[in-house]
Amino acid sequence: MSTATASLPNTVPAWDLPSRGKVAMAGLIIAESAIFTIFIVAYLFYLGKAITGPTPREVLETPIFYTICLLSSSLTIHLAAKFLARGITFAFLGFWLLTIALGGLFLCGTAQEWHRVIYEHGLTISTNLFGTTYYSLVGLHGFHVTAGLIMLTIVAVFGLSGRVGVEQSGHIEVLSMYWHFVDAVWVVVFTVVYVLGL
Amino acid sequence: MARNSGVKNGRKEMSARRTKSVLSRGWQIVLLPFWSTSALWAVGPDGTPSNGTNIFSPASTPAKSIADLSIFVLVITGIIFVVVFALLFYSVVKFRMRAMDAGREPAQVYGSTQIELAWTIIPTLIVVVLFLATARVIHAVQDAPEPSDAVEVTVIGHQYWWEFRYPKLGIVTANELHIPVSNPSHPTPTFLQLLSVDTDHSFWAPELAGKTDLIPNHPNRMWVDPQRTGVFLGQCAQYCGTQHAKMLLRISVDGPEDFANWVRAQQRPGVEDAGAIAGRRVFERNACMNCHAVGGTPADGRFGPDLTHLMSRTTIAAGAAENTRDNLRLWIQNPSAIKPGSLMPAMKLNVADLDAVVSYMQTLH
């Protein structure tokens, strides 16, 4: 059924609503932010409260290089999305693969750090309060990086087989929103763990 | 457009419902004093009249301040209820559809800014008044300074019993608290520090004070200054496990002489009765002394209640049973018969040992 509108017969008012992919991803980001906030609150609350075992200062080394990797991957994914929007798929693919490489490097860095902390300092998730909060927070973030990398790789596979074009540009933007979120979370985690916590 | 024809029934139903609701609330208001005083007739197991657990029969300053504030809050919320209910009742009765209205819609009113402002501002003012009245009581109760001569008790919550220590007096006891009565003109309050060894508990003796939780790794503090002697009842109020329901509190508020006598009796080491030596051997050779302590003997376990002056208590198992020979015997033989889920294991003693150890327990005055 339609109701008679008050406008003239030939003018239809523009009806532009936001894209549902972007709105949904924004919702997901809000929800995930709340989860991370709780883990960060726990981390900050428990700083200095562990009754035994290694302290952050004894164990942590600031991961500057890997942070730069992850943060630059935000730039590369942004460029990839821009190129795709203009239909330049070759450049899109290049920057997309670079994003995956940088994200992968970041994960390697985390793995390296954990290896060192476990084997040289004996800090595990069950050692003390610091171990619990550290591995949980960094691990939760790493999990989200991993999930993102999986999605990026799937897109890369489609891209390499020629199935990603300018029509998929909206989807790519939504995915890159997620990746930016993961990077933004790292900025906060980095500050909390390696700057405030040391 | 068809309208329903059940209007007449609707009118009767609505006024019947309104009348019923008014009546039921009226009865509650009338009966409340009865309910509140009925508990006062209760008598404890040792014959002394116990007080009830009615928050509107306060016997101590924290409980009194709370009761006074509560009456104030009740009056204000009562007025709000009467006003809003009257508006609801009126609109339901006055604006119900009548047969002659069929087919006509009433005036379509969309809102009114003045009315919205009015019923935003007035509640806000009420909130301010309520908050200020409340904040005063919060500070008065929570931030009360501790006088130097206050009796200090450390309350330690266990699954499912209360440990009471008087650090300044060198007393350790369990489940039944003795504190001195406080004269309002020269108060002698008791300050309680609240700790827990396992899960969360809550110390609630309604006629003495509001409840405060016992949380491990989070010491809390509360105080009472009971202004009449007698036994006050309460129980654990924070779900702590299977036998949360049977973690009862028995607080004896004693006159100055009685309190001094009680303290002296508790400070004595355990009675050494030569006739109970067999039972004492049973106690020390089985696992009893791993959990329980008896002053003046090698038994110094802290997991279970201190038994040095067990016979000074009127109940056992945190109030789950009266302190009689039969109950003691049953408790030691099979705690699950009295308090299933309590952490005391069935000791599986033979009959002779069981009787001997019960006799020993009964010498511990």
Add this chain to the structure above:
Amino acid sequence: MSSNVITVSVGQTDAKPWVDELHQWLATVDHKRLGILYIVSALMFLVIGGVEALIIRIQLMHSHNNFVSPEVFNRMFTMHGTTMIFFVAMPVLFGFANYLVPLMIGARDMAFPRLNAFSFWLSFFGALLLYFSFLGGSGLYGAGNAPDVGWWSYAPLGAQAFSPGHSSDYWTLSLLVSGFGSIGTAINIIATILCLRCPGMKLNRMPLFAWLNLVMAGMVLIAITPLSAAQIMLLIDRYLGGHFFDTQAGGSAVLWMHFFWIFGHPEVYVLIIPCFAFMSEIIPVFSRKPIFGYPVMVAATVCIAFVSMSVWAHHMFTIGMNSYANSFFTLTTMVVGVPTGIKIFNWIGTMWGGRIQFKTPMLFSIGFLFQFLIAGLTGIMMAASPFDWQLSLSYFVVAHFHYVIVGGILFALFGAFYYWYPKMTGRMLSESLGKWHFWLFLIGFHLTFDVMHVPGILGMPRRIYTYEPSRGWDTLNFIISIGAFIQALAILVFVANLIVSYFKGDKAGNDPWDAWTLEWSVSSPPPAYNFATVPTVASRRPLWDHKHPEDPDSRYE
């Protein structure tokens, strides 16, 4: 309950049509069917949770009763609370939102139909996981039975040390899984409302139902997730040796409380706001007037959503926060009462000057108004933290929140059932059975929950499997239990009504209530595609404009 799908048989016999029907239901992504799946599964768990409540009430009928052991009792109140909040209230409200939001905004489905289905099944399997706990252990008394830690699982009671076996894990995992389902549905609702409204339906022309569900969905995003985070931390504690809530290692039991209640308080607003939505649709139609103060209703709801994120520690007044913290939460809790009260006044303002029809949906709505008023006032009492030091953790609180949940939420839900059942099934629910349902339930409700305030005042704590005869609580508990059985009887009448009316109810037609929102413009039940042509609207009440072309709302908005 099939939609008007035209099937063309291509020379096949009708072999096993019920299998096809079942498959359609299990594989559906249609928001209407998913809505009905949510609602039906919620009704199932309502009955199960109700049985658990009856077991509790029989045990408490008199002091020192032995109907069930303490272990079983503790499982009953844990399962009752968990079931009712997570597997009755949330699903049924998501169900109504799912069914009605697209129809009310002139859309053909939700924004993400497959996510919709996934979210429902996550929620349903979460419930099954919780109930599997009864079986998944060593029988009734072994570790690994149904959880018995209360629906908050306070630390350290939920730790391995105090809850060995797997019962706590079923609680944790089922809530984690269904929590993700809730987040999915919330994202879907937000995307649907923001992105799929029909032309002309600006945000300030949406039905209040859509607005309030939008606010609810936004709250779900930031309220459920703290619980998910806390559950993950609990699992880390229980299985990876973590120390988040391990007080022996310096962990904090209070931190769990903060995390839980940062979820728990907004959660109750998540539950009540859709019920406000029901009231905001039903009361105007049966008063024959538009909602009084539409913009204020939206603003008040948004205000409630924000303020409700700042009140959580009023559940923690007894844990020993300092006087400044207690004062702060007292203030915010009282403040949140202001916009809530405004909404009650606006509903009364809607009825004022109207022509009220006392059909069953309206009876339940009036019950809602009366009971929600009282519930709000007992809430204000407990907002005064010293008063709460007495009332907290007692049966006064239990009475208060059941007043909100049963007297408020369930009454509003019953109203919604009677109002929208015709749209969903094409049949009217029986008015006479409806009135029996209403009166029986009203009597049982008040008998139970009015009286229940008194044992709380007389010192009866909650979550106790029995109580001492000398406390003077026997008679009161007996009366409370009788009321519970009367409510159970009323529920049976309701279920009977749902079933009998499906087959024998009067045909409803498109618009049995002479209402004004878009769902009443399509057939009952609606076709799978909802609207033959996507409508265009010019006011908040498109059907009023259609029925009253001489006096359309669009002239006044």
